[in-house]
Amino acid sequence: MDKQKILIVDDSEMNRDLLVEILKNQYDIVEANNGAEAITILSQQRKDFSLLLLDIFMPEMDGFEVLTYINKYHWDDNLAVIMISADNSPSNIKRAYDLGAFDYISRPFDSTIVHRRISNTMLLYARQHYLEKIITQQFHEQEKNNKLMISILSHIVEFRNGESGLHILRVNAITNLLLKKLIQQTDQYVLSETDIALISTASSLHDIGKISISSSILNKPARLTDQEFEVIKTHPIIGAKMLQDLPTEQQESPLVSVAYEICRWHHERYDGSGYPDGLKGDEIPIAAQVVALADVYDALTTERCYKEAYSHNQALKMILRGECGAFNPILLQCLINISDMLETELKNVAKIQPTPQNIRNMIEKKNINGILDRNKDPLSYEKTLHLLYTDPLTGVYNRRYYDEHFVNQQDIENMVVIDIDNFKSINDSYGHYVGDCVIQKIAKTIVSCVRKIDTVIRYGGDEFIIIFCCIPSDLFKKRLKIIRTSVNMLEFDECPNICVSISMGGIYKTDNPIKLFKIADDFMYKDKK
Template identity: 65%
Template structure:
């Protein structure tokens, strides 16, 4: 196992040698003879170092200047700073702590105490690092489990609907592609990468309300009657209600909130002629707008019980010309820009 790396920063060669002698048996020690050199070393290797032993009084950039640089570059997220100085004034000690120093050792010092304080500090941060790693692993595992359960549920809906299993994956892929283009195009919706992944995951639940629709309507090969179409349209409100009926503690989840918006409003249209609520323009949450467009594109380019698949070019033409309802002009621009990627994703032309 490799040794933890420590950087000693002091303009006195004798002081550096003394500290190196104390620590080199247990740690991989590097030295910097002033503040400027310390900043240069950290800028090139900040992820390698666990701890910096930092003097205050140095020519040029002093210890406080190094602390300010460490904070500015956010190196303090990865490296621990311990001040070690003959200046033990309360003002300097308080200033060091306010700039992010973890500990302050005054000279003259006892070699055993220095070694023990360095050892205890690094042990504490190693445990914290291990705890953070374990928490991240648990979060990732939980997310995998959530994705698995959502995938199973959505595929049950697709199986009953008689549609191909890839539809859910297509909608997720198209949704992510459109969102990435939208993110690059505008900051109007203030989307983050986390937002995008949340919407992509929730998109798999857009049609869960179809579990309540009679199978003879879901899989009817011909045109639906007005009465049958009214029943079919109810799936968006039903899916939303299914989510709203979850236990109260689950309703607070961002995933459920986004999934609910997608379920209820992915058949709304930008001109207000959609359903179930006739929302207009930006009244429709952007998550539902994007999933709506992804769903329509995949439906057009896929074979269904009531129709053959349209070509990629024909599907784009139908959407842009408004034959499938009116969509957000920005999203239509994203769809056009992503044309080649969409065709490649579905393997069509």
Template identity: 35%
Template sequence: MSEQFTVLIVDDNADNIDVLNGILRPFYKVKAALNGELALKIANGKQKPDLILLDVMMPKMDGHEVCRRLKASPVTSDIPVIFVTAKTEIADEQSGFALGAVDYITKPVSVPIVQARVKTQLALYDQQRELENKVKERTKELENTRAQIIRRLGRAAEFKDNETGMHVIRMSCYAKFLAVEINANSEWAELLSNAAPMHDIGKIGIPDHILLKPEKLNDEEWLEMQRHVEYGVEILGNHDSPLLSLAVEVCAYHHEKFDGSGYPNQLKGKDIPLSARIVAIADVFDALTSERPYKKAWSIEQAFAFIDEQSGKHFDPDLIAPFKNCLEQIKQVMCEYADEHERATFGNV
């Protein structure tokens, strides 16, 4: 299976890349990056590497920072990282392992050591993926039951808020499509799909005279409406469960905006968790394309135009094109989960 693996070599010295490339090219597909920025771009691409050999001492962004960013993102967190460095102090190794690296190779490199370490880590990575697949198969029924319970919780908020019964299902599907499209690992994408329905659970705590008010809210009422984020976080609580932890994250941050004008914390750009940036697009898109008592449903084209106009303002610009790439899947969900009063019109989507 080794010929199927891709190894990314990251080093600011082209000679070092040539050495490692010569060692690994007979056995693996090899990619290379001369700096941390390019390494992150490759790692986040469609064809993710199966392992990264990462130099520590690099200008602008050193290997430790590259590793930190890789492990912080659900798109790249599962890629094993081996540091390749001339730094041999125990403290340096401890720092690297604390960041999530799986091994260290010291320079100047030894051919048999590089080959053996890479082969071992790729085998472990492959075994881990196989084990994860088996676990997923055996727990699928439990996960389905859990997902249904969570969707019911999400619907509890929808009953108070508006007449649409399928909003939480549609927007959670859209969120999953987008997560998969940007190459997030499948487990995280599934977690996001199950967590997204709870984004507005806190609306249960908003008084009906505010939540259902047909006119524009006054300043005091708007401040109370914003507190549904706080109520939602309180309802969901603090748990070790990855699902509920992600649900809290989505609930807490999905009203933040990319330009910092959102609420409750006025977070800006990539400081907003990826989960919330994804759900923001999915949630707004479904709200726009759904009929409400106070508005007609927008067309997909109108909704896309609005999302384009809000690029860099409300929404993460890097997520808009991938979301549009999901159009055919989006259309299918719109038809399959249309609200009863909309079914007659969705046959032509």
């Protein structure tokens, strides 16, 4: 059996020799003659050591400085530290314990006491880590379920918001990186590993309030009017209110408490220029501050319906110049410090994007602790999947359903792309409520003109896709004419003066869905012209 390894740090060679003589038969010993050398050794192989015997008074870097460094970078999570010193003053002993030392051994050394203190420390440390491991496993199991439920909910919000399915994951990853760098950089914010995991998970709900905002505003490709922007600005309060309306026992959950802070205040700015409450500086909870910065960085570096993506370097410059509002200077420094790893980390996130199929698989494996057991509660199970795949405004399939069921197939049949003509002018002239009514009625009309085996998808905004399964060519053409005529004849009780029309492009062919979409889309734009 391999011996446990101990690092002895003392500037006195004689003291080190005494300890080596006492311990060499039971432990593997490594020596360092000052604190700086100890830090170098630990930075390369700290996981090899079970214990650190650390003198207080040393040149270059004393024991208290070493303890401070170990504590700052959380190396003591896996490494016990015993202080060794001839100075038994209460102030030094107290300071050592306050900085994370596990025990204190006085010189001159008594071999029996040294052995007993070290063996007791290692035994207690092992028991503590065993208990921590059990608790951590339970925490991670619960966190998996939390993340699954949050993922389901956040994907619904994302679809309405016209954002990439990666947005939630990317904000989560950036938040996690910023928080870990923050606790290394300053002691101003006391955050444990559990706190970091909790905030990162809760960040997934930062835009939950957008579920109540009209999709025509959320997905508007042009600049928002002042009135529309005021509507958008209501989503933090709406999201916070949704969490506030949960049952009392759920509101008291740490996850919900942190999610409330993030929902309500992730658009506040450090100089007080944000919304909805105009909070300033550290009046803004640190969880909301971090998620705000992560959200802005991701918004800049990803494509949205109203903008192209900026490069990583462009985004950093814009944030640091204050073009996206004022942020905590410490967090800005953290962003600079993690910038080298950001792009790599976000590329890895892209590889693990949770699709509805991933979520379906997770549900089937885990059954969410029995909450969504397919056999015990098939109705709830199907309702959950229905939420994932259904556009909430029109009731037809959504973009995620298309991405999961069709995009990765080798071949599909007969695709049609439909776009509502002059839809923007309808919104501008009659308002978004009427615009929503128009989209709903057109979707219902399209569904009435196709067969049950065909698939109608709201691709985004005012654009739809139809995939016709096993349809004869003459019937394919006939269906398109019926759809166009039926939509042209629509009347709207809300606004009798409205006349609508659609542009259509169809391809009768079996091929890769990406190729079919491009051809059908090109035909649709020709039809529009």
